[in-house]
Amino acid sequence: MVDNITPDETLDCRGLSCPMPILKTKKTIGKMSSGQILEVFSTDPGTKNDLPAFAKRTGHEYLGEKDDEGFTRFFIKVK
Amino acid sequence: MSENRESSVLGGILARGYSRIFFENWPMWVGGVLIGIMSVVTFAWARPWGVAGGLRNWGDWFFSVVGIYHHKPLSPVVSTNSILTFGLLWGAFVASLLSKQFSIRMAPPLELLKGIVGGIFMGVGAAMAGGCNVGGFYSALSALSFSAIAMMIGLLIGAFLGLKYLYWELEHLPSRPTGGTRASEHKEGFNWVQIEPYVGAFALLAALICAFMYNTQAYTRVGGLLLCGVAFGIIIQRTRFCFVRAFRDPFMTGEGEVARAICVSLFISILGFAALKWTGLRGESVYVSQAFWFGGLVGGIIFGIGMVVAGGCGSGSVWRAGEGQVKLMLAVICFALTTSLFKAFIKSSKGLTALMGHRVFLPDYITYKWTITGLLLFLFVYYLLATWNEETEKFTVEM
Numbered sequence: 001m002v003d004n005i006t007p008d009e010t011l012d013c014r015g016l017s018c019p020m021p022i023l024k025t026k027k028t029i030g031k032m033s034s035g036q037i038l039e040v041f042s043t044d045p046g047t048k049n050d051l052p053a054f055a056k057r058t059g060h061e062y063l064g065e066k067d068d069e070g071f072t073r074f075f076i077k078v079k
Numbered sequence: 080m081s082e083n084r085e086s087s088v089l090g091g092i093l094a095r096g097y098s099r100i101f102f103e104n105w106p107m108w109v110g111g112v113l114i115g116i117m118s119v120v121t122f123a124w125a126r127p128w129g130v131a132g133g134l135r136n137w138g139d140w141f142f143s144v145v146g147i148y149h150h151k152p153l154s155p156v157v158s159t160n161s162i163l164t165f166g167l168l169w170g171a172f173v174a175s176l177l178s179k180q181f182s183i184r185m186a187p188p189l190e191l192l193k194g195i196v197g198g199i200f201m202g203v204g205a206a207m208a209g210g211c212n213v214g215g216f217y218s219a220l221s222a223l224s225f226s227a228i229a230m231m232i233g234l235l236i237g238a239f240l241g242l243k244y245l246y247w248e249l250e251h252l253p254s255r256p257t258g259g260t261r262a263s264e265h266k267e268g269f270n271w272v273q274i275e276p277y278v279g280a281f282a283l284l285a286a287l288i289c290a291f292m293y294n295t296q297a298y299t300r301v302g303g304l305l306l307c308g309v310a311f312g313i314i315i316q317r318t319r320f321c322f323v324r325a326f327r328d329p330f331m332t333g334e335g336e337v338a339r340a341i342c343v344s345l346f347i348s349i350l351g352f353a354a355l356k357w358t359g360l361r362g363e364s365v366y367v368s369q370a371f372w373f374g375g376l377v378g379g380i381i382f383g384i385g386m387v388v389a390g391g392c393g394s395g396s397v398w399r400a401g402e403g404q405v406k407l408m409l410a411v412i413c414f415a416l417t418t419s420l421f422k423a424f425i426k427s428s429k430g431l432t433a434l435m436g437h438r439v440f441l442p443d444y445i446t447y448k449w450t451i452t453g454l455l456l457f458l459f460v461y462y463l464l465a466t467w468n469e470e471t472e473k474f475t476v477e478m
Contacts, residue, residue, distance in 0.1 A: 015186045017390050017404055018321070019245070019331065027249055027478060045180045045402070046319050049104055054332060
C-alpha cells in the first residue's frame with residue numbers, strides 16, 4: 001500500500017534519536033500544505049511508536065511505514 | 080500423526096507468544112504497572128531501585144583505578160548499586176536482541192556532543208538531588224521522601240528549559256543525518272539480525288548463571304538484584320518507557336500517556352513501600368536523602384535540562400545504551416564520571432553538604448495515613464492535569 005506513494009517532501013532523520021525525529025516532523029509539517037505527503041527516514045526504533053501516535057494526536061493521516069536497508073520510511077498525509 | 084499436530088499447535092502458541100512479547104508494542108501503562116510491581120519486589124528483596132548510584136560506583140571505581148581517588152570504592156561486582164544498573168543495561172541488551180532491535184547506532188557529531196553535555200548535566204544534577212529521576216524522584220517518592228517533590232518540580236522546569244533549547248537548535252543548528260548505514264551490519268551476506276534472538280537468549284541465560292553463581296558464593300542478595308535489574312531492563316526496553324517523556328511531552332506535543340503511566344506506577348510503588356516501611360520490615364530512612372529542598376529542586380532543574388538534551392534520563396540513557404545507541408553510551412559514561420566527581424566535591428565541603436538540604440520523611444511530620452492519602456491525591460491531580468492538557472494543550476509550548 002505504501003509502495004505507490006510519491007511524497008511531496010522527504011525528511012531525513014537517520015541517526016537522530018528521540019525526540020528529534022518527532023520535532024523535525026512537527027516543524028516540517030508546519031511548512032507544508034493540506035493534502036501533501038511527507039516521507040520521514042528514521043533509524044530510531046522509537047519512531048515506530050511515536051510517529052503514528054503523533055499523527056493520531058495531531059489529526060494528520062498516518063499512511064504507513066516500510067523497512068528499507070538499515071532504516072524505515074514513514075508516510076504522513078498533512079491534514 | 081496427532082502427536083505431530085499437537086506439537087505444531089504448541090509450537091504455534093509459543094511462536095505467537097514470542098512475537099507478542101518481543102515484536103509487538105506493549106502499551107505504556109503496562110510498563111508503568113510492571114515497573115511499579117518490580118519496584119516493590121526489589122525493595123522487599125533488598126533495597127529500592129536506583130540507577131545513578133550504580134553509575135557513581137563505576138565512576139568512583141574508574142577514578143580509583145587511575146589513581147585520582149585514594150580510597151577504594153566498593154567493588155562494582157558486589158556493590159548493589161552497581162549490580163542493579165548493570166542488570167538494567169544487560170536486560171535492555173537482552174530485550175533488544177530478542178526483539179531484533181539491537182544495532183550500533185551512530186549519531187551525527189552534534190548529537191554526540193549533546194549526549195556528552197547532557198550526561199555531564201545529569202551527573203551534576205543527580206549528585207545534588209541524591210539520585211537521578213529514579214533514585215531522586217521515583218524511588219524517593221515511593222520512599223515517602225519530600226525531596227522527591229522538590230526534584231519533580233525541578234525536573235518539570237528543567238524539561239521546559241531543555242525543550243526551549245531543542246527548539247532553538249532546530250532553528251539555528253541543522254544537524255546532518257548520518258545516512259542509512261548501521262555500523263554493526265557487515266556486507267558480506269551474513270545476516271546478523273536473524274541470529275540476534277539466539278544471542279539474546281544466550282545473554283539471558285548468562286545472567287541467570289551469574290545470579291546462580293552469586294548464590295553459591297553467599298551473595299544471594301546481589302544475585303537477586305542482578306535479576307531485578309535485568310527485569311527492569313526488559314520491561315523498560317519493550318515498553319520504551321521513558322521518564323523524560325513524562326516531563327517533556329506535556330510541553331512538547333501535549334502527549335500525557337507517559338505521565339499517566341508514571342502516576343499509575345507510583346500508585347503501586349508508594350503503597351508497597353509504605354507497607355514495607357510502616358510495618359517496620361524496612362528502615363524508615365531508606366532513600367530519604369538530604370536533598371530538601373535546594374539539592375532536589377536545583378539538582379532537578381540541572382538534571383531535567385540534561386535529560387532532554389541527551390534524550391534519555393538515568394534509566395533511559397542506560398537502556399538506550401544497551402540497545403546500541405552511541406549517543407546515549409557517551410551520555411552514560413559522562414554521567415558516571417561527572418556524578419562521581421561532583422558527589423566527591425559536595426562531600427568535601429560541610430557547607431555544600433548542608434546547602435543541599437535536609438532529610439524530610441513525610442510520615443514524621445504528617446503521619447503515614449496522611450502522607451499516603453496526600454501523595455495518592457497529588458498523583459491523581461497530576462494524572463488529571465496531564466489528561467486535561469492533552470485535550471486543551473494549555474501547557475504546550477509552540478516552536
